[in-house]
Amino acid sequence: MANENGRPKVVERDEIVRALNVGKSFGTHKVLDGINLTVRSGEVLAIIGPSGSGKSTLLRCLNQLEPQTEGSITLAGITIDARKAATKKQLTDLRRSAGMVFQSFNLFPHLSVLQNISLPQQRVLGRPKAEADIRSRALLERVGLASKADHYPVRCSGGQQQRIAIARALALDPKIMLFDEPTSALDPELGLEVLAVMKELADGGMTMVVVTHEMHFAETVSNRVMIMADGRVLEEGPSQSIMRDPQTERAQRFLQAVKNR
C-alpha cells in the first residue's frame, strides 16, 4: 500500500534486528564502538573480520548474553537500551525469538540427543513430552541425524553435535538464528556438514546472523556481509561486492590474507 504514491515499501515492519550506536566496554577496554546494524526478515547476514574484532561480542549482545554498555538493540520488537537494565520479561521475550548456536556446541552432556532437543521445548514452550519428541525427531531427520536420537552427545562427532545444537535451537521456533563461529571448532570436512544444514536453513527463508571465518559461505550463502575490525564496522553491503571489491584498505588486507591461504 505504501507503494501507491511511489514511496518505497515500508521496511520497518520487516526489520527484525536493529542495533543503534551499540558500544561494549569491559572495564576500560572498548570492544565495540558505534555499531549500527539492521537485519530484515529472511535475510542472511555474515559478519567476518580478524579475531578480536568484536564479531562474537556483537552477536552475543544481540540476544543479551552480553548486555551492551552503549546504544540500543531491538530484536523482534523488543528494544533494550544500555541506559536502562533489561527486565526479566524483556529478556525472555527477546531470547524466545532468537536461537543461538555456539562455537563449542554446548549440548547438555548428561542428556540423550533426543532429550537435548525435547527438554527446552517442554520447559520453555510447555509442550507435552510426546509432542516435543515428535518435533525433535522431525528436526533430527532434517539435519540428517535421525539414527542418533538415543545416543549421548559424547558419542557423536563434532559436526553431528553442532547439527544437534542447530536442531535444539530450531525446536523453539525462533524468528532469527544467531551463529557464533559454528564451524571453527570442527575440522574442514565436518564443517561442511554443518554448512550444508545452514545453507538449507537459509534457502528455507530463515533469518540468520552468522559470525564466521568461512569465506565461501559468506560469499555464496549470505545476502549481506559485514566486515569488522577493532570493534568497528569497516564495510557492509551485498555479499558479492563486499567480498570481491572491498573499498577500505583494512578490509582489502583482511580479505587478501584469508583468501590467499
Add this chain to the structure above:
Amino acid sequence: MSAESLLVILSGIPWTLAITAGAFTMGAILGIPLCAMRVSRSWLLRSMAIVIVLILRSVPPIVWLFLLYFGIGSGFFQVGPMQASIVALGLITGANLSEIYRGALKSIHPGQWEASHALNMPRWSVFIDIMVPQLVRVILPSATSYIIGLLKDSAIASTVGVTEIAFQANFISRRHFQGLEVFAVAGLFYILISLPVAAVARYSDGVLRAKVAR
C-alpha cells in the same frame, strides 16, 4: 571374647550410623547456602562465607562438640549428647561440602550456562535439569570419601556418652580388661560399614559415567 561382649559392641552400630547419617544430611543441606554465599556477587556475603567456613574447619571436631555440649548445652538450653554430636559434625561437614560444591560448580563448562540462557530455560529448570545432574557426578566421589571419614569421626561422640561403637568397646575393655581384641573388633566393624558405602558409590559412579563416556 564372649558373645555378650560382642553383642554390646554390635549395639553401638545403629548409633554410629545415626550420627554419620544425621551429620552428613545436615552438612549436605547446610553446604548449599554456604556455597551460594561463597559464589555470590555480593562482597559481604562472600566474605561472610569465607569466615564461616574458615572457623568451622579450623576448630577440631572434638572442641566443637565440647563447646556445644558442655558450653551451650549446659548454659543456655539443654542439648542431648546425640544432638550435640550430630550438630557439631554437621557444621563441619557443611563447611567442607560447601567447598566440594564450589569446586563442582567451577568444573561445569561456562557454555552450559550460556546455552541454558540462550535457550531461555527457566531458572529452576537450569538448576534442576541441567546443573544438579552434572554436579552430582562430580560431587559423588569426594562426598563418598567424606562420608567414610565422617563415619570414623563419629567416634568422638563417645566422649559425651553416646553409646556408639567406640563407647561400647571402651566400656567392654574396661570391664573385662581386654584391650586388644575388643578394639580390634570395633575396628573391624568400622571397616565392614565402610565397604558397602564405598561399593555403592563406585557402582553408582560407574553407572552415571557409562552413559556419558565415549
